[in-house]
Amino acid sequence: MADTEELARGYTLANQTQQDTATFLLKKLNITRDMRVLDIGCGPGDITARIAELVGQNGSVVGIDPSKERIAIAINERAKPNISFQEGIAEDLSQFPTNSFDAIFVNSTLHWVQDQPTALKEFGRVLRSGGRLGISGGSGDFVAAHEKIKADILSRNPYSMYPEQSPPKFLKMLELIDLLDMAGFQEREIIRRKIVKSAEGADAMLNWLDTSSSGKTYGGIPLELRPKAREEMKREWDKLTTKDGIQMEMELLVTIAIRT
Template identity: 25%
Template sequence: MSGQIEIFNEAADDYDRLGVDFFTPFGAALTEAAGIKPGDRVLDVGCGRGAVLFPAAAAAGPAGHVTGIDLATRMVELTRAAAAGLPNVTVEPGDAQAPDFPDASFDVITAGLVLFFLPDPGAALAAYRRLLRPGGRLAFSAAASYDDYFVEAMKALAGHADGPPPPPAGQAEMFDNADTLRAAVGEAGFSGTDVRDHTVASTFRDRRHFFSWINSHGGRAVTRRIPQQRREAALADLAAVLPEPITLSTTMHLGVAST
């Protein structure tokens, strides 16, 4: 987990700031699916740079409140600064695995592209269940499928990286498909889990733009292991597998469950 935090601290300044439609549209879609109402108290776990946090705050309105937590302190610093003019937003360090709040504190909990990074996502879901008030809702997103070009591009980059990749986090079987997601959420005490797919097309100017974007989020686990002297060769391999201009489609599962 500490290695992931380091990666996101390093990536924070560029995270969702490189002109690529990805985190922001997925965050907006998750917020809409969550059905946040004016006056709701919302917890956004793993808030990053606010892709879910800010639209959630707009939906909750001045009578509501959104608390964003993240273990990457640079993410917290930057997002807190961006939220400085919003009295209904609090951003603070906090662990998405085990948020430290009293039981029944929130009407809605959002977890945008977070669960699969956690060491025990099932236990995290159970913790979220305790933090929700009766009738509360959990809204989460997780990867469903990646563009074939993206998969080939990541293989090309990994071929230039030193050392083995970090071990995968979480319990992979939970994220196999919509049915396994529903089952895991149900085991944590939620009911009425609805999982639907949402697809976003992301466009990149060229392979250098794509590389910079991969380097600006969790993909940095690969790019940071590519020595500088091998970067041009890695970019050349990207050119062999990615058509230019580059447009890649990514599909995420959006899930909403009730207490």
């Protein structure tokens, strides 16, 4: 399912988890004034605007995202003299010269990148020597409840008849290390970070998943079957709902790497 303006706008209302992980990553990445920064998977540009405040008027931030709906919101509502936005993918940064950025920020995005090795090599190309790469995203060494529920529902009939196109890939730590090595990021720190995603209930959790994934919560299921699949997912989430709502444990891999 392609992204929609409704999902894109809903993301700005339901992305507190991504905002929190961004805050942690920004502190680790140590972005300072006058830097030129590339924000990969910028979405509607909320966090890109925060980065622009850090670099100041003499710095600059470029945000790219494959969703034209999210880039349109970013351009219309977030663009400033030191911020620009482009539709694009992490695997192809050919619009940017070699050695053109001081830092690259990749939050809650890498698992959606289909050619991760090429993307990491592109990050290394456009970063200057000594430039910093910051990545935060789900760990492939830990299977969270939302992944288990999605896999369960998609394995059922008739949904199993419709294989998912371009599914997310959460890297294991050893896989991430290999990619960093191949891209020339031998100097790095990788942190396993446990977080808890809270939601009031099943509908709130599903809304977060829908807006975060640009509608990919249901894999390759046709549109006409998605309401039924959502109800089945909701029943599974209801089983995990307590008087305090849903508290879903997640594990992130947070990487700070230096281009040598």
